[in-house]
Amino acid sequence: MSVATAAPANGSQDSARRGLNTWDSPWLNFKFLLGLSMIAIILLMAGAGPLGLYDTTRARVASAPLNLPPVWTNIDNPFFGEPDPEYPLGTDSDGRDLTAVLLVGAPRSLHIGLIAAGAGMLIGVVLGFSAGFIGGWWDAFVRTISDSIITIPALAVLIVISAFVKNLDVVILALLLAAFAWPGPTRLLRAQVLSMRERGYVQMARLSGANTFSILFREMLPNMLPYLAASLTGNVSGAILAATGLEALGLGPTRIPTMGMTIYHAMYVSALFRGMWWWWGMPIVALVIVFTGLFLMTVGLDEIANPRLRGIREQ
Amino acid sequence: MTAATTIDAMDTVMVDSGPSEQDAVLDIRNLQVFYATPSGDVRAVDNVSFKVQRGEIIGLVGESGCGKTTTAMAILRLVQPPGRIAGGEINLDSVNLADLEGDDLRETRWTKLSLIPQGAMNSLNPVMRISSQIKDTIRTHEGRISNRELKERILQLLQLVGLPSRVYDMYPHELSGGMKQRACIAMAIALDPVLVIADEPTSALDVVVQRVVGETLLDVKERLGVSMIVIGHDMGLMAQLVDRLAVMYAGRIVEFAPVESIFNEQLHPYTQLLIESIPSIKEKKPLKLTEGLTHDLRTHMQGCIFQLRCPHVMDICREENPPMRALRSRHETACHLYDDDGIRLH
């Protein structure tokens, strides 16, 4: 047996190297950043009114001419008015300026989702961490209750609530949504805490005498951040889905324009039949941007949390 | 039985077993397996060549990361990306496995060479009965077989590895670690392969079960005459089981000899350190093998790969890579410490 010279390496070497080098910072995930900027744009729209960039008071009923198509259209229908640059996205049959409705309503729909998911996440963090860490009867209790609540159709219960409570407040609605949004994060965190508790670095921190609080927040939380964020964005879109669903039934808060409510108004007066596509099209496009943005963030965060998803190589 | 007592026993029984050179089942030539990393290729297996004779058990030993499992995975063509077989031949029964693709490769697997996996704990599909997992292997490679014949065959296999027939209907989680490992052995010999690769077959088991599994392997080999490559760092198991031992270091084979010969006289300084580090009940000895002083596997080192840790390092070791030479009868090593007649220089 003799030692021969090395056989020439094949060409796949370079491509393999390049693939590995692009993993520099996991947070520089294209999908995540794209989704984040879409959400940021919607949130920034809320500033248009207060900063005097647009007269958002025209979101009220009877503050604009009726049935104006958007400015870029050329619809020959005597029933509709002439497009007016004053009202870029057109107006509805109740005299609302749809541009103003968009600027006020879209960020508000997002707010409801953020409050609901944020509150739900807060409950989830407290319950999930304590259940996973304390264990015993408390863990059994939290697990049983959350497994039970998670199977109750939240939307159905919310429909009952809105049927009994007239003029639901936006914040109350968000908190009601939160009441059904906590079991998801609770389960997730509990499972994560249970698996992390056994991992080396947490065990080491324990042995070296770190207290529970510091183990929780110094050692464990940073490692769960991507999971938490993915769960949060998922919950935000779940809460917005439920809220707009209620609004589209005419059951949500009625005093302030939201995207779901605009769909309700449009459907109520059969805008669909009357060819006023801009009326129901505007909230749909706005919501699609919101949901797509959140979806991209969730997928991106998933990839940040689970590096194996980033590149599935061919065999 | 501890490793030390086994070695003592070996002293008295010095039989040059092993069939003739011509009848090689597996002939590996200049095998290279590289792993791509951001800072260059890691040469996990670098120019490894050896032969396995028919009916022979070869032991592959060395510390963690020396490339022994990678060598096994390369023979099975199971190197996962970013790893790749970068060169060399793997001739099994005169077919070069490195050239096989698609169905040719698939049909060769298990019919000619099979694997007893390292982690028997997780190597069985948790949702399939033991019998189904053996069945699907037989059916895939042998086509339609009547259920009764199949069941009889599987029960025979279970009996051969010393498992009760109730294991037939059991799921992996219902078996103990040793039983799972023996189920894997039964699966490995189901198709009568010419070569079985056992990747650390006893590493996750307790000492008593290790012995039982070792005896099962030996029993299987004696009954079926199958060739085996056994990977591990358990020298006791090696002494009990193998005919010839290959010592790997940093992706290369540094010593290759009949097991009795190697336990009697270690020629390569690394093998000496490896054997000396086996704990003994007779005497307390200090650990001579130090960890962590290996060279960077990403660079092609000039000279001997062991020079950084070698207690006998000479000038030539830094210049020239020592070739494998037969210094005793069938006892090969790659070391500058000996002249061509096998006389130690200092």
Next chain:
Amino acid sequence: MSELTLGYFLRRLGMWLLTIWIGATLIFTIPRLAPGDPITAMVERMIQQAGYIENSADLIEAWRARFGLDGPWHVQYRNYLLSMVRVDLGYSLANFPARVTDIIGRSLPWTLGMVSIATILSFGAGNLIGALMAWRRVPAFIRNILPVSLTFTSIPFFMFGILLISFLAFKWKIFPAFGNYGRGVEPGWNLDFILSVLHHGLLPVLSIVVTSMGFWALGMRGMMVTTDGEDYMILANAKGLRSRRIFWFYGIRNSMLPQVTALALNLGAVAGGSLLVELIFGYPGLGYFLYQAIISADYTVIQGIVFMLIVGVATAVLILDLLYPMIDPRITYSKGQA
């Protein structure tokens, strides 16, 4: 397949009862926590709608009794729970002698059929797409095309439904815009009826499937990537099994387990969403009648439908839980986990 242990069965049955009890308690509590007197508010609303109602004071008292609102709360609660156990959901307020159970009985099969078909299709298609996206032996161009099928994942299903209706039903008139079967079709086991039911059901089912399968696909992709790294996948390869067999019996078979758990956890959301879909498509299931009940302030029907929905979802979860040990032989041995 390991047999069900009694302990497992009892634990699951306990969860089923607990869920229904929590749901029933919510339905009991909400009207009583609402600001003001719900009965008076209800009658006021009816007066608004109908213009005038005779003997409204008597009506309020009668409803008070009907609702069990005329005693101390613990007595009310006990009577309420007892009537729920007897599946006595009372009479419809808006269409008086109609029993709530009859209204539910008429609409439940349609909801059940539509939702279960949509869920099975979405779960199946989504998981398959997700598994293929993670399977290295699938050619790259197919793996790159697959995510296109997930485009509509981020759109709310009811909005997708509105789009489907406006184009496929109103504009191009390919599909009916409402109903569960065509007028003039005789219900029964005849081809006309079955085709008509399929024709009417396709759009609602499609709107749920297209918008929800991405959820399953993404979950499955993650699971499949994890499973692919398991030791038994390496051994399956070493065994020389056909790629297809490894994919189905080793990969999907194991990756499915957490997905089935996720399905059980999401059934509540699925059922809630279907209410809206029925409404948009005028599909006469629970959601449609729930909306009618809300419009006509028919509170017994509202409570009854929501209660049945909670019972239905809890039962579906119970069935999934009881079937689960059949696909995961380990489950009866680990305590209390699902």
